[in-house]
Amino acid sequence: MNFQHRKRLIVQTVEERGSAEVHELADLLQTSEMTVRRDLTQLAASGLIYRTHGGAMKVSLATDTHRFANKTAVNAGLKDYICQLAAQEIQEGDVLFMDCGSTVFRLCQFIRNKRVTVVTNSLPVVAELMSSEVSVNLVGGEVDKERQAVHGLMAEEHMARYRANRAFIGVDGISLQNGLSAHSEKEASTAITMARQSAKTYLLCDSSKLETNKYFYFAPLSLFDVLVTDNEAKPDVVNAYRQASITIIN
Known part of the structure; x- marks a missing residue:
């Protein structure tokens, strides 16, 4: 699976769930966690996701990760x-x-x-x-x-x-x-x-x-x-x- 395909699936998953862990995305994409981390770094640099310690978060939630709403x-x-x-x-x-x-x-x-x-x-x-x-x-x-x-x-x-x-x-x-x-x-x-x-x-x-x-x-x-x-x-x-x-x- 090429980067563009992985990118679409990662962004879609994070948008739907609000957040996702590296190992969850690795299972979904059937690729290594190292590849997922590299992809997340690139997506975060493009402003498409917010990088967290263990994965990624939807950008709109990142301003306050604990806001109840x-x-x-x-x-x-x-x-x-x-x-x-x-x-x-x-x-x-x-x-x-x-x-x-x-x-x-x-x-x-x-x-x-x-x-x-x-x-x-x-x-x-x-x-x-x-x-x-x-x-x-x-x-x-x-x-x-x-x-x-x-x-x-x-x-x-x-x-x-x-x-x-x-x-x-x-x-x-x-x-x-x-x-x-x-x-x-x-x-x-x-x-x-x-x-x-x-x-x-x-x-x-x-x-x-x-x-x-x-x-x-x-x-x-x-x-x-x-x-x-x-x-x-x-x-x-x-x-x-x-x-x-x-x-x-x-």
Whole structure:
């Protein structure tokens, strides 16, 4: 495959997903990671993509990689599919933890008419559920304006006072070898606290994050009970997770 063909596929993939890792593009293009890195360097120089440490990002998202509105729009269809599956697990009267992840946020639309209680550190989740049947408990603490979420020691102490039937958390990367990884220590500590205080923890994770690793490893796979992903996950990856005794809904 020549450079022009690879260029078209790389740009198209990054535009559709919002971001892509080097190894993902290498698999897609059936070429070496070295070739992909060289291609990304040229595309970044032309202003067609934004080069990141492990891959590439859509240029329009690069001005603020953590802006919530941008994150929630990436892979929106897959996230909605995941949240529809997750919502089926929720029972009337449940107490739920919901973290500030962009996938978890999209669960709101599927629980608006349920009589449940949501404890969350996410300002967008609070805003979305304020006019619904859901009772909302906003975690107190320091507000992170970029992530539109509450983090910090006080937030963790707040969450530690509650017990939930289910926790719904997101993740930036998951792999069988290394466990869960994130871009931020803040979001990682929130996920750990919510999982610790819940009877059952669901990891909401679109298939693009399976077998990817971010820079900060924060928990083993045992942190969660159920992995909810989409039906575009590769069958061999899904089988490998199931063989590792991980419960998957997709």
